[in-house]
Amino acid sequence: MNDAVNDQTIDAATKIWATDNPPSAKWPLYTRGNVGEVFPEVVLPFTWDLIGQAAEDGWREAFVRMGLVAVGDFDDDEPMTILSVFGGYCYINASYVRMLGVRAPGGDVATIDQTFFGGSDAPAYVERDGDKNRRASLKLAATVLRLLNTKDLPALRADKVKAERFASKYPSATADGTPASDQQLLDYCRSFPPFFQSLFARHIENTFSDALVSGALIDLVNKAGKDELLVSILGGIGDVESAAPAEAMWELSRLERDDPTWERGFASFISRFGSRGPNEWDLGSDPWDFRPEMAKAAIDAMRPVADDRSPMEHQRALIEARDAAVAEVRSALHRIDRFQFDKALAATIIFSQARERSKTTVIAAIHAVRRAQRALHERAAARGGVQERWKSCLLNVDDFTAYLVDPEAHIDLIEQRAALHGRLSTLTAPFIVEGVVPPIDSWESAASPAGVVAVGDVLEGIPGCPGLAQGRARVVLDPADPRGLGPGDVLIAPITDPSWTPLFLAAEAVIVNVGAVMSHAVIVSRELGIPCVVSVAGATSAIPDGALVEVDGNTGSVRVLEMP
Incomplete structure (x- = not known):
């Protein structure tokens, strides 16, 4: 294999990286x-x-x-x-x-x-x-x-x-x-x-079972003419394992570092969640087990957050909103449709939880192999x-x-x-590839700025979690460096995985460059009760750090209120 970057036109058979394969001819x-x-x-x-x-x-x-x-x-x-x-x-x-x-x-x-x-x-x-x-x-x-x-x-x-x-x-x-x-x-x-x-x-x-049953649920919500309630219906379902590390970190953030309970609690946290962390599917990445200081930094970022913004309080509010939304949809459906709605809602909850639980199991097994690779590496x-x-x-x-x-x-x-x-x-890898991988020299630099917004501009995305929030934009590109994110700030991230989850609790709202209704940011924000909008293209470069923004998690819009 030639490991040098070839800046000439790259056809479907050319390897750029050791793991590359050509695109499919039938499914391009x-x-x-x-x-x-x-x-x-x-x-x-x-x-x-x-x-x-x-x-x-x-x-x-x-x-x-x-x-x-x-x-x-x-x-x-x-x-x-x-x-x-x-x-x-x-x-x-x-x-x-x-x-x-x-x-x-x-x-x-x-x-x-x-x-x-x-x-x-x-x-x-x-x-x-x-x-x-x-x-x-x-x-x-x-x-x-x-x-x-x-x-x-x-x-x-x-x-x-x-x-x-x-x-x-x-x-x-x-x-x-x-x-x-x-x-x-x-x-x-x-x-x-x-x-x-x-x-x-x-x-x-x-994952795809969740897509099928939630599709049936969406059809029934549409039939009831209550599309605007869908985001509330899917929020606060509980027992979602992607949110569990953040909830455990919140409890630790209520303790001082010199409290004897802190060390015991943190050791228990690493024992339970040590396999999680940034880029956790890749064996070469270091999870919290290998770099506990990352988890400690995330916990410290939560400390200034008031007690009344705990994930438990957020979830109570989400459950109330969900119960009200469910009741409103059911009242708009005929008896047979109500029966189907109840089944679809129950199944959606089961498979939403199952999707995250099965992921947790996979990550735990990957981490066992990662430990073996680390031992061999050290030798x-x-x-x-x-x-x-x-x-x-x-x-x-x-x-x-x-x-x-x-x-x-x-x-x-x-x-x-x-x-x-x-x-x-x-x-930045092309978001879409159709048949032929574009040449490397046509890929955008990850540092390339997008057009900067102005006061009054509205950026559109996909609703993630309901709620309306205002705050100062805090553009964070690395979860290990939250750049002072705290109460009153809106987290703006390029993409999120479980290593970002603790930062959600320190923010008023979350905006993500990419994502969809089954993305990590949406699933977690719905459990933690944080207003969220995903698929806001170029948000991390278009919205200046410190800008005052309004995030509407019900409609998927982000309005710029004031420039820094």
Whole structure:
């Protein structure tokens, strides 16, 4: 592989980064939407070599179980179709995900685009031979009926037990106390893909099940003529695991650092949530377990926030608003529709919770493998290898295996890839790729300013969580550096993952450049009761730090009231 950046026109077969694959010829439309929260940064080769194909296969497995897949959908010569990597950045195949809108009874492509990809400028869907498939539609109809009657998901509990068992098999030492060998640790890493595939298939099935049942719910809300109540109906459902770390951090923020309870509480927090953190799906990233100072900084950012803004208080208000909205919609529906509405609402709550719970299980299993990789890295570093752990993840699994034997022989390759990684990290990957990956020299710099707003301007996005708030814009590009974010501020972020969640509680409202109705920022803000608008294109560069803005989480609008 040539690891130098080629600034000439890049065709579909050219690799820019070690993890790249060409776009699909049959399903050519891709987006960074949604997956940009899972892999916000350049994907490291060790991670993708270990779980990339397993993720693709797990996704297909979930779609087969749901009934979406038709004969001939996937070509044997395109092993990576639903997930792909271009220029180091992960993409979802929008062409194929749109089939859920085409083949599901009552579905439509526009809803799928809005649900998963937000306000992107994706080209309009054009129907092709084979897109509609009666057999797939019948299977999906049966799936929707099954989902609407779901009362419990015991498989989630079983997966959690399996993940705990997998973590317990971590080869820290042999029976006589001798440290585990390199080979034992490598074998542990190599054993992960089949298990990851099964966990990931469950996560994808829960995610798209949520989309199907919430689609049924949305149809009934529309039928009642109460579209404006949808955001309230989806808020404050409770027991959403993505919000749990922030809630635990809030409790710790009420304690002083010199309180003996603080240290015990923080140790318990790391034990429970240590696998979470920035870019947590990538094995080369450091979670709170490895860098507890990140969690401490987030907790400290919450300290100035008044007690009456606790997540519990927020959620009480959300529950009251949701109950009122549900009652209003039910009163506008006929008896049979009310019955269907109740089933759709119950199922939406179950699968919204399931989506986040299955993600938590996957992340816990990934962290067990991350621990093994770190142990191997430290041994190689002591023998002359690179000191930064993420750099050792610039090698694929086979190269990493050879690196453990002779670390110094791989230093040049690692540093070449580190330089390329640095270059790609300064660029903003195209949000949409259609058939051909645009040349690198056409990608925008991540530092490129957008047009700056003026007083009175209104930026439009997608409603995330209801509520109206005013505050000073605090543009934060790194959750580890909240730049003094506190009460009275509106958090403006490029994209969010769980490492951002604690900052929500320190803000009056949240604005995110990208996202959709199933994005992390929306899910968490609805649980914490923070007004939120996502898919506000270029917000981090268009809105100056310190500007006074009004955020309307009901309509998805952001109004500039005063410039700094």
